[in-house]
Amino acid sequence: VAAKPDCVFCKIVQGEIPSHRVFENDAVLAFMDIGPLAEGHLLVIPKAHYQTIDQMSAEHAAELGRVLPQLTGVVQQVSGATGCNLLQNNGVVAGQAVLHVHFHIIPRAAQDGLGYRWHPKSYPDGRAAELATLMSTALGRSA
Numbered sequence: 001v002a003a004k005p006d007c008v009f010c011k012i013v014q015g016e017i018p019s020h021r022v023f024e025n026d027a028v029l030a031f032m033d034i035g036p037l038a039e040g041h042l043l044v045i046p047k048a049h050y051q052t053i054d055q056m057s058a059e060h061a062a063e064l065g066r067v068l069p070q071l072t073g074v075v076q077q078v079s080g081a082t083g084c085n086l087l088q089n090n091g092v093v094a095g096q097a098v099l100h101v102h103f104h105i106i107p108r109a110a111q112d113g114l115g116y117r118w119h120p121k122s123y124p125d126g127r128a129a130e131l132a133t134l135m136s137t138a139l140g141r142s143a
């Protein structure tokens, strides 16, 4: 997957824009978020340019996923956080500002004021089963 001209994160991968690198291998780069929600806020990206996670090959997604446990542990260890939010805003409508897939690792502490309260809805009768069938059928298999 070629780098995308004018993509900020592709430029960070190529070293054309400075960043504080924490980890990298052939497929993945982790660096400090320039606008941290808490000290230690890390971004983890595939080096290959994908706009959203649903466009990623399973192999590239797996390479990204396999570094998340250790990076999360290090973020917690160094920041002193007792937990983290791992967040991936997928698509502009979901709040994605930089259109190159990235996982946020956001350190959390009690009373840090960040909050994270979404309000769950409920399904009308039968709708959850209907959606489950539609999705498992789209996957080409039954759950």
Ligand code: AMP
Pocket: 008, 017, 019, 032, 033, 034, 035, 036, 043, 088, 089, 095, 096, 097, 098, 099
């Ligand atoms: P999102 O809203 O999920 O697309 O988040 C984009 C994140 O990228 C934000 O948290 C920004 O602070 C961060 N960001 C944008 N530009 C840079 C940069 N040059 N270096 C590091 N982080 C960046």
